[in-house]
Amino acid sequence: MNTGNDQSSRLAERIRVAATTGQRLAIVGGGSQRGLAFPAGFDADVQPLEVASHHGIVHLAPSELVVTVRAGTPVVELQAALEEVGMMLPFEPAQPTPSSSVGGMVALGLSGARRPWTASLRDAVLGTRIVNGRGEILRFGGEVMKNVAGFDVSRLMAGSLGGLGVLLEVSFKLLPAPAYQAWLRQEMTAAAFIEQARDWGRSALPFSGLAWADGVCHIRLGGGQEGVQEAAERLGGEPDREGPAFWTRLRDRHLPFLTRSLPAGDRLWRLSLPPATAPLDLPGEWLLNWAGGERWLRSSAAPDAVRAAATEAGGHARLWSGDPAGAPWLHPRPAALLRLEGEVRAALDPDGVFFAPLLPPYPQPARRSA
Amino acid sequence: MDTAATRPPDSETAADALAAVVAALRDELPGDALITAEAERRAYECDGLSAYRQVPGAVALPRTRDQLLACLRLCREHGVPLIPRGAGTGLSGGALPSATGLLLSMARFNRILEIDSANRCAVVQPGVRNLAISEAAAPQGLYYAPDPSSQIACSIGGNVAENAGGVHCLKYGLTVHNVTGLELVTLDGEIIRLGGKTLDTPGLDLLALMVGSEGMLGIVTEVTVRLLPRAERTQVLMARFDEVEAAGRAVAGIIAAGLIPAGLEMMDNAAIRAAEAFVHADYPVDAAAILLCELDGTNAEVSEDVMVVRRKLLELGATEVRTARDDAERARFWAGRKAAFPAAGRISPDYYCMDGTIPRHQLGTVLQRINTLSTEHGLGVCNVFHAGDGNLHPLILYDANQPGQLETAETFGQQILELCVAVGGTVTGEHGVGVEKLDGMCAQFAAPELEQFHRLRRAFDPLGLLNPGKAIPTLARCAEFSRQHIHGGELPHPDLPRF
Ligand SMILES: Cc1cc2nc3c(=O)[nH]c(=O)nc-3n(C[C@H](O)[C@H](O)[C@H](O)COP(=O)(O)OP(=O)(O)OC[C@H]3O[C@@H](n4cnc5c(N)ncnc54)[C@H](O)[C@@H]3O)c2cc1C
Numbered sequence: 020m021n022t023g024n025d026q027s028s029r030l031a032e033r034i035r036v037a038a039t040t041g042q043r044l045a046i047v048g049g050g051s052q053r054g055l056a057f058p059a060g061f062d063a064d065v066q067p068l069e070v071a072s073h074h075g076i077v078h079l080a081p082s083e084l085v086v087t088v089r090a091g092t093p094v095v096e097l098q099a100a101l102e103e104v105g106m107m108l109p110f111e112p113a114q115p116t117p118s119s120s121v122g123g124m125v126a127l128g129l130s131g132a133r134r135p136w137t138a139s140l141r142d143a144v145l146g147t148r149i150v151n152g153r154g155e156i157l158r159f160g161g162e163v164m165k166n167v168a169g170f171d172v173s174r175l176m177a178g179s180l181g182g183l184g185v186l187l188e189v190s191f192k193l194l195p196a197p198a199y200q201a202w203l204r205q206e207m208t209a210a211a212f213i214e215q216a217r218d219w220g221r222s223a224l225p226f227s228g229l230a231w232a233d234g235v236c237h238i239r240l241g242g243g244q245e246g247v248q249e250a251a252e253r254l255g256g257e258p259d260r261e262g263p264a265f266w267t268r269l270r271d272r273h274l275p276f277l278t279r280s281l282p283a284g285d286r287l288w289r290l291s292l293p294p295a296t297a298p299l300d301l302p303g304e305w306l307l308n309w310a311g312g313e314r315w316l317r318s319s320a321a322p323d324a325v326r327a328a329a330t331e332a333g334g335h336a337r338l339w340s341g342d343p344a345g346a347p348w349l350h351p352r353p354a355a356l357l358r359l360e361g362e363v364r365a366a367l368d369p370d371g372v373f374f375a376p377l378l379p380p381y382p383q384p385a386r387r388s389a
Numbered sequence: 390m391d392t393a394a395t396r397p398p399d400s401e402t403a404a405d406a407l408a409a410v411v412a413a414l415r416d417e418l419p420g421d422a423l424i425t426a427e428a429e430r431r432a433y434e435c436d437g438l439s440a441y442r443q444v445p446g447a448v449a450l451p452r453t454r455d456q457l458l459a460c461l462r463l464c465r466e467h468g469v470p471l472i473p474r475g476a477g478t479g480l481s482g483g484a485l486p487s488a489t490g491l492l493l494s495m496a497r498f499n500r501i502l503e504i505d506s507a508n509r510c511a512v513v514q515p516g517v518r519n520l521a522i523s524e525a526a527a528p529q530g531l532y533y534a535p536d537p538s539s540q541i542a543c544s545i546g547g548n549v550a551e552n553a554g555g556v557h558c559l560k561y562g563l564t565v566h567n568v569t570g571l572e573l574v575t576l577d578g579e580i581i582r583l584g585g586k587t588l589d590t591p592g593l594d595l596l597a598l599m600v601g602s603e604g605m606l607g608i609v610t611e612v613t614v615r616l617l618p619r620a621e622r623t624q625v626l627m628a629r630f631d632e633v634e635a636a637g638r639a640v641a642g643i644i645a646a647g648l649i650p651a652g653l654e655m656m657d658n659a660a661i662r663a664a665e666a667f668v669h670a671d672y673p674v675d676a677a678a679i680l681l682c683e684l685d686g687t688n689a690e691v692s693e694d695v696m697v698v699r700r701k702l703l704e705l706g707a708t709e710v711r712t713a714r715d716d717a718e719r720a721r722f723w724a725g726r727k728a729a730f731p732a733a734g735r736i737s738p739d740y741y742c743m744d745g746t747i748p749r750h751q752l753g754t755v756l757q758r759i760n761t762l763s764t765e766h767g768l769g770v771c772n773v774f775h776a777g778d779g780n781l782h783p784l785i786l787y788d789a790n791q792p793g794q795l796e797t798a799e800t801f802g803q804q805i806l807e808l809c810v811a812v813g814g815t816v817t818g819e820h821g822v823g824v825e826k827l828d829g830m831c832a833q834f835a836a837p838e839l840e841q842f843h844r845l846r847r848a849f850d851p852l853g854l855l856n857p858g859k860a861i862p863t864l865a866r867c868a869e870f871s872r873q874h875i876h877g878g879e880l881p882h883p884d885l886p887r888f
Binding site: 080081082083084085105128130134135138139141142151155157158159161162163164165166167168169170171172174175177178179182183194195196198217220221222223224225242243244245246248249250291292293294295309312313333334335337349350352353355356357359360362363364365366367378379 | 505506507508509510529530531551552554558559562563565566575579580581582583585586587588589590591592593594595597598600601602606617618619620621641642644645647648649685686687688689690692693694697746747748749750775777778779780813814815816817818819820821822826829830833834835837838839841842844845846847848849860861
């Protein structure tokens with residue numbers, strides 16, 4: 020299978036020109052999640068670099084558990100192709116809009132509800148073809164499951180927020196979609212959920228999701244029929260008729276909790292914490308995912324207070340939406356780490372072609388002398 | 390680039406520089422943490438790949454972070470290379486010393502700092518042995534999943550540096566999938582923490598870059614690993630095949646049936662015979678190949694999966710399928726596989742373990758080619774591999790005392806790796822590049838990719854003092870390699886489709 024449209028050389032050429040003329044480019048996939056990589060829009064001198072037309076599934080091999088896909092391909096298109104052969108991406112990506120692209124998904128690096136039991140997005144990346152800031156087309160990793168030849172640049176591209184290079188193709192490890200699923204619900208408080216999830220975590224049951232919203236613990240199980248049914252009996256609770264819809268909305272970040280407009284002064288946060296962390300003492304409402312490891316918070320608390328609480332708990336907090344009030348969108352990191360991230364950016368994009376406002380800045384020799 | 394890495398290692402200035410570092414370290418380290426006597430240094434002359442040997446100029450065994458920082462500072466000031474070492478079980482010469490460098494053993498960073506059962510993770514120092522983590526977590530019903538065959542000896546720091554795998558990686562992932570946090574020290578002496586007990590990290594994923602970086606980007610000083618709950622039940626099936634190709638097809642068939650076994654291993658006839666003679670695992674010695682398939686989960690899950698796998702195996706050409714009746718038999722089935730390397734060591738004076746990965750559907754083709762090469766070179770070969778992952782470990786049998794045999798084994802090995810690349814695979818699945826597979830890297834990567842690796846390395850270590858000369862070949866070396874290997878514009882294995 021190799022259909023679609025290969026725009027590799029056009030993209031590489033465009034970057035080579037940008038590198039020599041001092042032009043800055045913002046990589047745009049489907050454009051649907053632009054606010055997550057560029058929350059304040061583009062600087063005046065920045066041009067969008069459109070990748071959506073570089074699309075198509077290059078190679079799908081279910082028995083090899085691998086798919087290679089061009090970055091402009093819509094996530095929904097990829098998911099449909101996988102569903103047809105009984106496969107899935109292990110990290111259950113969001114498909115917020117029909118145009119959301121595979122490249123954007125990888126550049127944001129966010130993993131869905133299955134994360135604690137199967138894999139994160141970056142875990143499932145096996146290989147990439149990219150264009151770096153010099154306009155060179157480079158291939159790292161491959162289509163095989165195990166590969167330790169050279170530094171793992173492919174996984175570094177996951178979550179790189181457009182700041183390291185243009186993703187051309189990505190190869191993912193696939194998993195067979197579960198033959199059978201079950202959805203359960205149990206009423207409980209958030210604190211009880213965290214304790215319950217911790218205890219359930221000590222037994223190897225076939226969980227594929229554990230979330231809490233509005234006083235309800237949502238359980239999703241997946242695997243063989245007997246295994247799932249037996250686990251459902253052991254866990255107890257009522258069948259969750261709204262289950263499939265709930266998990267789809269959670270996956271696509273379409274739950275009202277996440278989409279409802281924020282009262283003035285409130286902010287929506289995404290916290291990543293050691294999962295057993297007791298409820299944090301912050302004002303507002305919570306939505307819990309990943310058995311407690313991912314926590315969404317709508318709160319009027321000051322950014323500093325949220326960050327301090329997350330840091331104290333050994334985690335981090337990303338400002339998702341609301342007034343940044345001068346605070347960074349990503350969790351602040353120590354200066355030495357920021358410097359290192361900057362050096363890594365410089366190694367891939369020495370001239371600073373790629374506009375990535377959420378990543379630390381770094382000195383660009385070419386620009387400095389210009 | 391004028392760095393210690395490019396300076397001729399035998400030059401007098403390099404020896405003087407090391408002497409200056411050693412002299413200064415006497416004030417910084419306790420007496421037993423610095424080894425200078427030749428006889429004691431010799432104990433560190435090689436790792437698990439003993440064909441490469443070099444007595445280190447000096448050995449430091451720091452116990453504390455301050456001692457480690459002193460080593461880094463002095464080496465930086467004097468331009469002396471540092472070669473990190475864990476337990477020295479690496480199979481690619483990644484910890485091969487330098488005559489004018491300081492070998493930095495991390496063996497004394499050997500404390501388990503925390504078993505956090507609520508968050509199902511452990512925080513450990515890098516010198517802790519892989520198996521010791523699972524042992525410490527066992528009372529809580531938890532374990533650390535990646536299980537290299539060397540797990541009683543190898544260190545978690547070495548596992549991180551090599552992205553080590555094991556027989557359970559098909560389902561539970563490699564080191565990279567099971568490490569959520571690292572503390573490292575860069576050559577500048579900066580202490581950097583990446584990740585922690587959370588399931589993701591903010592900013593660039595430098596954690597992913599560190600795993601598998603072969604000691605070239607920083608010294609790992611602390612590791613946070615995920616722990617998994619022990620499965621309620623584990624079952625192993627052994628299937629016998631009269632044709633190697635059928636065994637390969639069965640591997641694909643099991644996965645196509647929607648199952649990811651906890652382990653799926655294959656051994657060919659030579660490996661079966663060697664293992665059987667050594668541990669009496671009750672293997673069928675006349676089989677062309679056997680598959681070992683481990684299934685785990687709850688009682689109900691395992692009962693269900695055993696039926697599915699059994700049916701699939703028979704359908705796809707297995708001539709016999711045995712299910713282990715009890716734990717003792719299960720242990721016996723595995724004993725043969727786990728003893729495959731020492732078993733090869735018993736039937737041949739020396740063996741050379743290769744480590745390529747290929748797409749699973751190429752298994753039959755690749756095994757046939759390996760057998761042809763084996764006949765051509767007149768050297769035997771046993772094949773054991775992580776079939777589920779397509780990760781091959783051909784063991785080339787040779788006798789180092791026979792003139793020329795080591796060289797022939799190396800040529801044979803290089804040809805196997807090129808074959809792996811040619812069918813769309815890689816020169817190393819889990820053992821790393823080290824010094825051994827530098828030429829293989831030339832076959833796998835183009836110059837701009839290698840140059841990108843060098844740039845990334847300089848981002849962490851601008852002086853090029855951490856483990857120089859490993860993992861990433863110089864462009865000059867690759868130019869020389871291709872001059873020797875591409876005759877009249879012809880690539881090796883011209884008849885195979887390229888990817
Ligand atoms: C019999 C046998 C079976 C094996 N089976 C397997 C297997 O099934 N799967 C597998 O993946 N491997 C296997 N190996 C290979 C080996 O055990 C692994 O590569 C292991 O991860 C090496 O760990 P080590 O502590 O011995 O590291 P070493 O060999 O000491 O060092 C390996 C590399 O890590 C670097 N390093 C070590 N510690 C640090 C640190 N703290 N910070 C930075 N860099 C560091 C070194 O510089 C070197 O480059 C096997 C080896 C043997 C001998």
